[in-house]
Structure formats: C-alpha cells, structure tokens
Amino acid sequence: MIRPEEIKMSAEETGKWGMVIDQDICTGCQACVAACAMENNITFVGEVDSGYGRSMHWIRIERFWEGEYPEVKMTPQQPMMCQQCGHANCEPVCPAFATVHSQAEQLNLQVYNRCVGTRYCANNCPYQVRAFNWRDYQRPEPLQNQFNPDVTVRRMGVMEKCTFCIQRIHKAQDTAKSEGREVRDGEFTTACAQACPANAIVFGRVDQPESLVSQLKHRRHGVKHLEELGTLPNVTYIKGG
C-alpha cells in the first residue's frame, strides 16, 4: 500500500506560481478588486446586471457574518479568485479546449478566441470564480484610454477569469531571459497584491522553497479551499494565525 506522503507530486500538481492571502489583515477595502479591473480591462456591467449576479470581477471580497441581527459578528473577509488549480474542474469539461492547462506557467488558461460560451467550466468550478460576458457592455467615451494594451478586450459570449496577471509574468520572464537569468521572486507581483494596502496578498514562486510565498504557505494556519475535492489549488489562505 502506498502511504500518502510517498505519492510524488508532478509539476502540475505542485504548481509554479502561487498566492497566499492573509485573512487576518485583510480589511475588505476592495482595492484589489479595483486594481484587477484596471489591469485586466474588465468591463463594468452596471447596476442592474450587477444586482442580478452578473458582476464581472476576477477577484471578489466575500463577506460573511455569524449570528442574527443585532448580535452580528463579522468573520474575516475572504478575497476569492481563480485558485489556479493543479487539477482544475473547469478544464476537462470544455468541449472546445477553450480552457486549458499551461505547461510553462502551470496556470489555467482561458482562450477567449476559442470560447463558444457553453458555460460548462463556470458551472463546474467549485469556487464560482469565472465571469461570463453576458452582453457587450458599453464603455463610455474617455474610458477606452484606460485600456491596458497588454490584455485582450473580451467580447460578448465568452468566459473569462483571473489569470494571475499572466501579462506581468510574461513581461518579467522576457526581461529575465534578455538578462540571461531566471525570474527572481518578488521581482514583480500581480495587480491585486500590488494594490493591497495591508499587504494581505502575497504572490510569488511556490516551486522555490525560499520564496516568501512558499514560506507563508507552509505556516500552520494555512488552508486551501475545498481541497477535499482534489482540485490542488495554488492559493493558500491564512486565518486565525
């Protein structure tokens, strides 16, 4: 019989890039949500659609509370985004190969051009972090100047989700390559981590044991969400530490 610790993890399962979110210091200020929207050209769906559950964010702050009003006790804020699973549920169910696993970055990619909009991936995502373009949303006049040229603008009928700011990863890799070295941990970070005033979000290489994210990840209070489903997520949450 094989003991659990004897099972060797493949590269896909350990991952390359990872994130640690410290819920104890997250204030729920939503700066990460705004930064993510700016960085990744996320559209604004408006009040009505947003109220109906069609808000398009790649990261959201989940607020929960315990007890009945007025005896309400807030629990820590929970930022939720694509967990970049090693065994992602979204990937096998897409009939068109529009969501695939990247061999190089060990991330879940979404190929917008290939998406036909069956929405099976979003349905099968246990974290419910995929956002669908329900319409072609209007972007009023001066806002088009704010587009990030490194990120594709998506149109109606395609699925999208957090990419771990893959455009930043690629930029850093290009720089590193031209200088003949590996990407250093902390050389760059994702938009959400950059914007977080409390430094609650840490991003980096999880395959390098000395990196900050790896060390935080192995702290006693680190948990991965819905790990019991075998999704092998690459985001670790720290709570009550």
Added chain:
Amino acid sequence: MSDKQHHAEHSHEEHLREKHLMLDPLPRGKMNEMVMEAMLAKPTWKWWLVFSILAAIVAYGLFYKWGILIMKGQGEAGVMRPDYWGIFLVNTVFWIGISHAGTFISAILRVFKAEFRRPFTRAAELMTTFGLVQAGFSVFMHMGRVWLAYWLFPYPNQRMMWPNLHSPLTWDLLAITTYLLSSTMYLFLPLIPDLAMARDRSTGWRKNFYKILALGFRGTEGEWTHLRHAMNIFAFAIIPVMFSVHTIVSWDFAAATRPGWNSTIFGPYFVIGALHSGMGAAIAVLAVIRGTMKNMSYFIRGEHFDAVGKLMLIISMGWAYFFFNDYMVQWYGGDKWTQQLLHFHEAGPMGWMWFAMLVCNIVVPWAILWNPKWRATPWLVATVGLIINVGMWFERYIIIPVSVTINRMPFTWKLYKPGIEVPMSIGTVALFILLYMIASKLIPLIPVWEVQEGQMAHEFKKFGRETVVTVSELE
C-alpha cells in the same frame, strides 16, 4: 347449440371485434383509402387558424426572439452566476426525453411483437424526429457564441483542433447526432411502403413528391424481404442507442462536481424520466390525431389508450423508484452541501414546484391509470399525459436552475429568474405542434401495411364450442 348460446357466442365475437383493431379487418384498399382521405382532406378554416397562430408564435417567440438573443447576448436570458445553465438546457433535456418514447414504442414494442403498437408507430417515430429538432434548437440557443457552434464538431481544420473528448458535452453532441440520424432512418424505412401507396393514389406535385421519397418501391417479395431485414436490424440497434443517449445527457450533470448532480443513479433515472414524459406526449399526440383527423377512430381505439396507459403507470412507478433512490442515496451520503440543497428543494422558494412535480408525476397517474375504464378514455389519458409532461418539465427545472442555486460558495447563492427563455420555450412547443400539423398533410400517419399485417395474423378459431383468438407468425 341453442340459439341463445349461439347468440352469446356471436355477440362475444362482435364485442372483441369492436374493441380490437387487429380483429376487425378491412380490405387493404379500403384502409388505404381511409388513410389517404384523412391526409388529403382539405384543411378547414379551423386548421388554418391554428396553423397561423402557431406559425406566428414560432416566428415571434422562436426566431425573432432568438435573433434578439444572438444580437444582445445571453444577458437577455435569466442566466447569471451561479445559474450559468437555465431553461434552454431544461428544454434540451425535456425534448430529448419526449423524443425517447417515439423510439421506445416503435422499436421495443416491435422487437417484443406487441400487437397494439401497429397503428401508431408512425406517429410516435415522428415525435422522435420533431422532438430532436426542438432539442437541437434549445441547445444552440444556450450557447454564448452560437455562430461558432461548428467548433464542437470534429471537422478538418488547419490548426488540427478537435473537440475535447474529455467533455461530457462532446459525448452528448455525438450521441444526439447519432440518435437523430438513426431515428430518422428508422422513421423512413417503414414509411417506404406507405409512400409507395400514396404515390399510386395521388396526382400532381404530390405524385412527384412521393415518387422521389418512395425510392421506386413496388412491393415485390424481394423488396419486402430487404425492408424487413433492414427494419429488424434498426429496431434492435436503436434500442441501445436510445438508452445511451439519455444516459449521456444525464452525464452532463452527473460528471460535474456539483452537489445534487454528482449522482451515480442519474443515468437510469434520466432514461426512465425520458420515457415517462415521452409516453405522456405520445398519448396526447394520439388523442389529437384521433380527435381531429378523419377515419382515425377506426385505427386508434380505446384499447390503444388502455395499453399505453398501462405502460405509463408502470413507467410512473419506475420513475418514483428511481426518484426515491436518487434522493435517498444523496441524502445518505451526508455531504453538507447536498443536505443544504435537498432541503432547499422542498423548503426553498421553489418548493411548490418540487411538490407539484411529485403530484404530476406520481399522484395523478397512479390515481387515474389504475382503472381500466378510465384508462380507455382517450381525453382522460391524454390529459394525464400532458400533466406528466408538466411534472417532468418541473423535474428538469429543479435539476438544473434550482439545483445550481446551491453550490459550495454560499456567497454566490442566487435564485434564477427566467427572461427571454419564456417566449422562446413556447416557440419550441409551437414548432413541435406545427411540424406535426404539416406532417399530417404530407405523410400517411397510419402505417397501413403494418396494420394489415397484424390483421392477417389474427383470426377467430373454434375449438369445440369456444371461439378463441389466434395469432400466427408471419415473418
């Protein structure tokens, strides 16, 4: 034998004749005439009225609204997070279910040589094809970028991209395509002799129409032998196809990581559910054909409603068993999300639908179909059939948009409210009826040769004083 005895004997025979089509033979020519007369009857103003209303509903509800949906996006429908799948997929599963009974009645009853099937195999097979048309429409309505639907098919392309065979949706597409093609062929084969019959009895454009479709069938011994062989192969081959199709439809849900869906019993549960709604629809179609077309009360009688009613009752019991089984096994699993979901089913805002489903699918058929007299009453059985269909639609609604309300991220829980799906769903129903109306004017709805074959096999024989019905094997 006394006169009285003789009389009783005679009236017994009369009684049987009146009851059973197979014991009440008419000459082939007469039956051909009756079917042709029913088909060629000039449409009344009522027919045209219903036709134009349905056509208007199809034009507005189905095509105009679909255009809007394509132009403006899925935001027009009620789908959102977490209900990424809505009524369009409810309708897909529903229509595939309807299309099941066509093949079931025809193929399984043909294989088991159930005599009562003979006059209505055609009407049932048409239901398969017309139901699949609606299922196909519904699944394409659901897609975010339907103009790229061909990417789901394995077609040669420069990038060597194939559909993802890991995805249950790809299995589904292949299964439904197989089913559509094979059921259309299975519809066509027994139609050939009737098309030839129609060809010999019509003039004008109809003559050419039937001439092309009848493929030059003349009714020689060799042609009949080939036809019988082909039909036999298809009848046996299509049964596993039928079972596989709805099992694969269920895997779209059962293979997903969602509470309420991830259930191993879903395959047979969906197959029996499909038969449940399909039988109900078939009997309603029969009642309409009998009630609205000429000469049909000769071919479709109380005995047929009685026989299908028995089947409906048994299938309803089967459905109840699988429903209970599915519920029970999921509940016993003890997963906290599934517990939440099961509680949400009956006590949530859609609880009324959950109870209505049980009433329509179990209480109504059990309360009515046990009685032979009621079972032989066409309008009553047809009403039960329609009620079952309402119940089965509810069942799919509960499985899809109601169940996906509850997931493992409570922050996203939200109830689905349908939007543009409503007129579009009504449009598919209208198109289904419309296709039947057109078919009733173009295709002989009663397979005359099959009825005659049955009548030739049945006869009264006297054994001493007893008159008994015997059936001989023709093939």
